Amino acid sequence: MRHIISILIENEAGALSRVSGLFSARGYNIESLTVAPTEDPSLSRMTIVTAGTERIVEQIVKQLNKLIDVVKLMDLTEGPHIEREMMLIKVKASTMAQREDVKRLCDIFRGHIIDVTSSTYTIEMTGAVSKLDSFIEALAEHKIIETVRSGVTGIARGDKSLHL
Amino acid sequence: MELSGAEILVQCLKDEGVEYLFGYPGGAVLHIYDALYNQEDVKHILVRHEQAATHAADGYARATGNPGVVLVTSGPGATNAVTGIATAYMDSIPMVVITGQVSTAVIGSDAFQEVDSVGITRPCVKHNFLVKDINDLAETIKKAFFVASTGRPGPVVVDVPKDITDPAIKVPYHYPETVNMRSYQPTLKGHSGQIKRAVDLLLAAKKPMIYSGGGVVLGKGSDELRQFVRGLGFPITSTLMGLGAYPASDKQFLGMLGMHGTYEANMAMHDCDVLIAIGARFDDRVTGKIAEFCPDATIIHIDVDPSSISKTITVDIPIVGSVPDVLSEMNHLIENSSKKPSKKALSEWWSIIDGWRAVKCMSYDQNSDKIKPQMVVEMVHEITKGNAYVTSDVGQHQMWAAQYYPFEEPNRWINSGGLGTMGFGLPAAMGVQLAFPDSVVVCVTGEGSIQMCIQELSTCLQYGLPVKIVALNNRYLGMVRQWQEFFYENRYSHSYMESLPDFVKLAESYGHVGIRIERPEDLRAELERGFAMDNRLVFFDIVTDQTENVYPMIAQGKAHNDMHMSPFSAPAQDKERELS
Ligand SMILES: Cc1ncc(C[n+]2csc(CCOP(=O)(O)OP(=O)(O)O)c2C)c(N)n1
Ligand SMILES: [Mg+2]
Numbered sequence: 001m002r003h004i005i006s007i008l009i010e011n012e013a014g015a016l017s018r019v020s021g022l023f024s025a026r027g028y029n030i031e032s033l034t035v036a037p038t039e040d041p042s043l044s045r046m047t048i049v050t051a052g053t054e055r056i057v058e059q060i061v062k063q064l065n066k067l068i069d070v071v072k073l074m075d076l077t078e079g080p081h082i083e084r085e086m087m088l089i090k091v092k093a094s095t096m097a098q099r100e101d102v103k104r105l106c107d108i109f110r111g112h113i114i115d116v117t118s119s120t121y122t123i124e125m126t127g128a129v130s131k132l133d134s135f136i137e138a139l140a141e142h143k144i145i146e147t148v149r150s151g152v153t154g155i156a157r158g159d160k161s162l163h164l
Numbered sequence: 165m166e167l168s169g170a171e172i173l174v175q176c177l178k179d180e181g182v183e184y185l186f187g188y189p190g191g192a193v194l195h196i197y198d199a200l201y202n203q204e205d206v207k208h209i210l211v212r213h214e215q216a217a218t219h220a221a222d223g224y225a226r227a228t229g230n231p232g233v234v235l236v237t238s239g240p241g242a243t244n245a246v247t248g249i250a251t252a253y254m255d256s257i258p259m260v261v262i263t264g265q266v267s268t269a270v271i272g273s274d275a276f277q278e279v280d281s282v283g284i285t286r287p288c289v290k291h292n293f294l295v296k297d298i299n300d301l302a303e304t305i306k307k308a309f310f311v312a313s314t315g316r317p318g319p320v321v322v323d324v325p326k327d328i329t330d331p332a333i334k335v336p337y338h339y340p341e342t343v344n345m346r347s348y349q350p351t352l353k354g355h356s357g358q359i360k361r362a363v364d365l366l367l368a369a370k371k372p373m374i375y376s377g378g379g380v381v382l383g384k385g386s387d388e389l390r391q392f393v394r395g396l397g398f399p400i401t402s403t404l405m406g407l408g409a410y411p412a413s414d415k416q417f418l419g420m421l422g423m424h425g426t427y428e429a430n431m432a433m434h435d436c437d438v439l440i441a442i443g444a445r446f447d448d449r450v451t452g453k454i455a456e457f458c459p460d461a462t463i464i465h466i467d468v469d470p471s472s473i474s475k476t477i478t479v480d481i482p483i484v485g486s487v488p489d490v491l492s493e494m495n496h497l498i499e500n501s502s503k504k505p506s507k508k509a510l511s512e513w514w515s516i517i518d519g520w521r522a523v524k525c526m527s528y529d530q531n532s533d534k535i536k537p538q539m540v541v542e543m544v545h546e547i548t549k550g551n552a553y554v555t556s557d558v559g560q561h562q563m564w565a566a567q568y569y570p571f572e573e574p575n576r577w578i579n580s581g582g583l584g585t586m587g588f589g590l591p592a593a594m595g596v597q598l599a600f601p602d603s604v605v606v607c608v609t610g611e612g613s614i615q616m617c618i619q620e621l622s623t624c625l626q627y628g629l630p631v632k633i634v635a636l637n638n639r640y641l642g643m644v645r646q647w648q649e650f651f652y653e654n655r656y657s658h659s660y661m662e663s664l665p666d667f668v669k670l671a672e673s674y675g676h677v678g679i680r681i682e683r684p685e686d687l688r689a690e691l692e693r694g695f696a697m698d699n700r701l702v703f704f705d706i707v708t709d710q711t712e713n714v715y716p717m718i719a720q721g722k723a724h725n726d727m728h729m730s731p732f733s734a735p736a737q738d739k740e741r742e743l744s
Contacts, residue, residue: 014282055474055478062471
């Protein structure tokens with residue numbers, strides 16, 4: 001099963017390598033990992049998407065908690081949550097037909113064209129992983145020049161939160 | 165008080181009550197060595213290789229329960245220490261390792277003797293720190309000791325760049341009394357509801373089994389364990405790491421379990437209906453085949469580290485907490501419970517166990533014209549009256565030491581169980597001997613292992629450490645040879661030991677006493693002669709039977725009831741099993 005694990009971690013040099021090193025040393029699967037500071041400069045928030053049996057995910061959670069720099073942790077997938085990923089995608093758009101079709105698809109998926117040249121469109125799109133995947137699929141007839149995805153971030157719905 | 169970084173470091177060690185610092189100097193730590201000069205509080209022990217510094221600190225920690233402390237230089241000093249750090253990590257030994265580092269200004273520039281010590285040690289430490297500001301130094305050292313010695317203990321590395329210890333830069337010194345880390349708060353007290361459930365289950369068990377591990381020794385829970393076992397009247401086995409936490413001579417003790425465990429301990433594991441694991445981690449050398457591990461048992465597990473629970477074996481009642489805390493709560497509940505363990509069920513269980521004991525799985529050839537290694541260990545036990553601290557290296561001799569030297573007290577049996585590091589025994593014995601100068605410290609080793617840290621004979625002379633080295637010299641990497649005999653049709657690929665040095669002369673050239681023993685009839689007298697030399701290091705080079713194997717043996721990945729038995733033990737009787 002796929003799990004999204006959110007971590008508050010001390011904003012120390014090397015904290016990221018402790019987490020990534022744990023995953024590689026123990027052979028855990030890692031789909032994406034994002035990290036950035038929070039409103040409290042001493043803390044970073046990390047979101048890890050991983051997959052494994054319940055048993056393995058339980059170990060992942062325990063091993064992460066065991067890292068001295070990890071302050072708090074939450075498995076977002078245990079409750080209702082919102083998951084978002086941001087994508088920047090550069091698509092070939094030189095003919096009129098191409099430009100119209102790409103624009104139409106972009107609108108349908110509620111993306112924004114943020115940069116335009118005579119031969120390309122660059123689109124910004126935010127959503128769940130599946131939406132971004134579908135958009136890439138929808139672009140099948142077009143030439144994708146470059147895709148940049150941020151990796152998943154997420155937050156619990158309602159009153160539940162991960163804070164100190 | 166204004167101090168330089170180097171002076172702060174030394175002062176921190178004093179304030180922490182550190183007795184011994186095991187180390188080796190080099191460029192990056194010269195300021196620190198200068199601060200160590202002309203002070204007597206922290207005694208520096210100059211080893212001959214940084215690996216030995218870590219093992220010696222480790223041995224000291226295992227015997228005393230206090231963290232061992234190491235100081236090495238950057239680059240090769242740090243990399244040489246890695247084996248010892250990993251050894252301590254695998255066995256959860258509290259240790260603080262201070263590594264010198266190149267100056268902050270040149271970190272990352274491939275400076276002379278620069279390695280990324282924090283990066284290299286990261287997977288084999290409980291935590292590590294790089295000190296980048298002199299003002300953080302004292303607090304970092306405090307944190308290092310705190311993290312190393314609390315919760316599930318382990319080694320902590322503090323990497324200190326040279327400019328941080330610059331004698332010209334002085335700052336006010338203050339050593340914090342306590343330290344609070346929001347990200348590190350180990351659980352000590354177990355969950356009362358879980359403890360109650362566990363006690364109910366234990367009191368209703370018909371074929372209970374207690375499996376205790378190194379966590380009992382590390383957690384200082386031996387007294388509580390003894391009360392627990394005696395209060396219940398249950399059989400108990402121990403892992404290699406837990407030996408001595410429960411007295412080996414007690415009739416409730418079934419001996420060690422696992423790959424080279426006793427027949428009775430492994431059979432009782434296999435057949436039990438309730439298993440309680442106490443400070444043990446279900447290591448693969450203990451469990452054998454996971455799918456057939458304690459097939460009929462409901463399992464309770466007490467451990468201070470939540471990640472140990474249900475890691476390899478899924479347990480039914482997990483209890484996260486320190487061993488003495490949880491056990492004393494259990495003891496209290498058991499004493500005050502109206503329920504008592506069923507006398508009838510227990511006596512039936514004990515009679516099955518006695519049937520297994522009758523197999524006498526530890527029997528070996530008593531009439532050989534060669535020296536049997538088992539006999540050597542038994543005799544050492546007799547001569548030292550069972551009171552010695554025994555360290556070992558890794559191999560057959562290690563198993564024989566564990567099997568034939570019954571330990572009555574915790575912290576007496578000192579070996580590298582988790583990492584299995586050859587070369588551990590002698591330096592570990594130095595650490596123990598320093599901690600207990602008036603006790604007998606024996607290092608049981610092999611002719612292979614002892615050569616991995618032999619240079620420490622020099623350290624032993626310098627500090628007058630009268631360790632007794634008992635080398636079971638079988639001219640083989642015996643444990644490797646045994647596997648090749650059993651599993652590779654006697655193809656002894658590179659497991660012989662030829663061109664061995666003359667260990668007697670070698671010991672003598674280091675200024676010690678060497679005694680070679682070749683015939684069984686000389687064994688006792690020669691051992692007694694050597695052990696009588698209280699103030700001398702004696703190296704016994706004992707020429708043992710090359711073909712001897714360690715029994716019983718569960719082959720890797722086999723179940724507990726599937727053992728290779730010594731040809732000298734009685735045939736296993738299946739009718740005892742039918743009783744059940
Ligand atoms: C540093 C290291 N290298 C290799 C091994 C693998 N190994 C385990 S036991 C053993 C043989 C040890 O030989 P010896 O010290 O003579 O002991 P014996 O088994 O003969 O009693 C070896 C090579 C190890 N445990 N540690
Ligand atoms: Mg040998």
